[in-house]
Amino acid sequence: MAELEVAPAQPEGVDVYVIIYDEEGNEVRLLPAEVDEADTRIRSRDFGIDKGLRRIERLKHGPLIATDAQVRGVNIGSLGRAVSGNLHGTELYVDLSAPPVDEDLLELDERYVLNVEDGHTVAAIITERFPTQPVQSAVETKAVLSRVAAAYGCRIRDVRFLLPGGTPPEELLDTWPAEEEWAAQFRADTAASIAAGAHDVQVTVVTDDTKMLGALIEGAAAVADFLKATQGGPLDASGALNLLRGQHFGALIGERESEYLEVKTTMHTIWLAGTPGERAKIELAQDVARFANGDVDAILVIGYRETSGGGNEIGRLTPVADSLLNTAQIREVLDARIVPPVDGLLIETFPAAADQSVLAIYVPEQPFEMQPYLVHGVIAEGKVEGAFFSIVRRRGEGSITTSAQQIHTYIVAGRRYLRGTETQAEQASKEPEPGE
Structure with a gap:
């Protein structure tokens, strides 16, 4: 042929x-x-x-x-x-x-x-x-x-x-012949000086x-x-946010989801009434709380799809209709659902096409003593349980739940801390005033 x-x-x-x-x-x-x-x-x-x-x-x-x-x-x-x-x-x-x-x-x-x-x-x-x-x-x-x-x-x-000045580093190293034993120390010193400059x-x-x-x-x-x-x-969360601010949407293609990065194809349907809306609000709050319970700055980006081959690799851009990206409503949901409120939270949108944008929720690393961050509401066996609360954390590109034993440990540690603080206050009140 x-x-x-x-x-x-x-x-x-x-x-x-x-x-x-x-x-x-x-x-x-x-x-x-x-x-x-x-x-x-x-x-x-x-x-x-x-x-x-x-x-x-x-x-x-x-x-x-x-x-x-x-x-x-x-x-x-x-x-x-x-x-x-x-x-x-x-x-x-x-x-x-x-x-x-x-x-x-x-x-x-x-x-x-x-x-x-x-x-x-x-x-x-x-x-x-x-x-x-x-x-x-x-x-x-x-x-x-x-x-x-x-x-x-x-x-x-x-x-x-x-x-600086345009000289390749190897030219300075070449001034000391590699085959000469006496030049070994000079080459090592030169290499160290170059590396620090x-x-x-x-x-x-x-x-x-x-x-x-x-x-x-x-x-x-x-x-x-x-x-x-x-x-x-x-690349980290701050770098990813700055690339989005520069509208370099293609720069995230090929990155993998990780402890600092997660992408979603569509926006959570938090505007719906009844159970569907409640479920969406819980899921959005959990996505953010996972990062708040971590130990690095993190970013949730809505408007990208993962590759079909798996591996949690970002495959292509899928901007969302601007009418679905109400940043004020998103912040209201997160403030109401996450306890305590996440400090330094940023919610920004970036125009990517006609009437379509990418949304980013930037979650700075939170103080360890404020963790764990709780979410009002639980989705258990497909049902929405609004009277319960959940604690979720992120590990790599996945999520893990907090066990009952860990929650008990948090409570015991908190009580010990409070008891120690009360004891210190009582001792201070019993100490004689100066001059007595």
């Missing part, structure tokens, strides 16, 4: 044209494919975008600059081919303010720089400074960031660790040149914010 030919991907977006001036000083606009390398006419320091005749401008003798809105729809391959012959340099910075570009009012997105490499490849370069040598190696960092980039249709081409983690993000620049911009921004969120180690 003959193999089926796969049609090449069609370029997305609009083209960038090259501006050239002829011998008489007239402006000529050419598409990248129309530019002849032998052409001796003077090239402009700017480039045009054929949708609305907008321009990518150069700031004085500095980098190219363009507003985010106007370059998102540009074809990456066209941009790369147009800028590749530019004698003034190839860096492109994105301005987040509204057009036109104003040098005095720039609001640059400094998380990344777009650069044309290898003649025409457009890459996003991210540089994040770490206070010390990163815990993970460059290979491990690339593996983690590759998952994030893939959610945006991008790839991590390279991850490099550099010392600041490091720049430089990440290169690329995507297919048939795509629009917006795909690379979104992927680079998500990778940059994820890298910042994991400076101190693996």
Whole structure:
């Protein structure tokens, strides 16, 4: 059987044209494919975008600059081919303010720089400074960031660790020959000094040149914010919350539910009347109380679905209708159902689609002496028992109940503490006043 030919991907977006001036000083606009390398006419320091005749401008003798809105729809391959012959340099910075570009009012997105490499490849370069040598190696960092980039249709081409100034750490180590025994101590001292000093983690993000620049911009921004969120180690609840605040919804795809993270596809139906509504309120309160009874900051995110293969891995985004996400009602339910109230609780929504959002409930680590947190109501054998209370805790990505023996232990410990406090108060009252 003959193999089926796969049609090449069609370029997305609009083209960038090259501006050239002829011998008489007239402006000529050419598409990248129309530019002849032998052409001796003077090239402009700017480039045009054929949708609305907008321009990518150069700031004085500095980098190219363009507003985010106007370059998102540009074809990456066209941009790369147009800028590749530019004698003034190839860096492109994105301005987040509204057009036109104003040098005095720039609001640059400094998380990344777009650069044309290898003649025409457009890459996003991210540089994040770490206070010390990163815990993970460059290979491990690339593996983690590759998952994030893939959610945006991008790839991590390279991850490099550099010392401030751009020197690779291995260059300093190479000053002491590895084969010489006398240099062993010097190499060890140098390595220790390097590990304790600041490091720049430089990440290169690329995507297919048939795509629009917006795909690379979104992927680079998500990778940059994820890298910042994991400076101190693996992603945690605070990092996840900040990624949602930045609307990097794809950055959570591939993460696994854990002691700090749980996702739900739909919102608990707390607005329903009767038994269904009571059941939903208890389930919501239990989901939050599980985290409050833990020992780490945690976050419950509503608007994601797990993968069908199991493993508690987040598979895809499932935003919820805004009409179902009443944060005031959610807080009212949690305050009424959880005893004592959870301190520092945050409830936030993040627009993810038209009239749809993702909701996050952030639960800071609670004082040990305030645990366990109780929930008014129990669901036993499918029945709602409103007169009872429940104590639930989280272990890994699952939940465990608190046994009667543990509850008894809590009560005994509390009574011992109160008895000790009363005894101290009685002794203090019997002590003679000064001067007696």
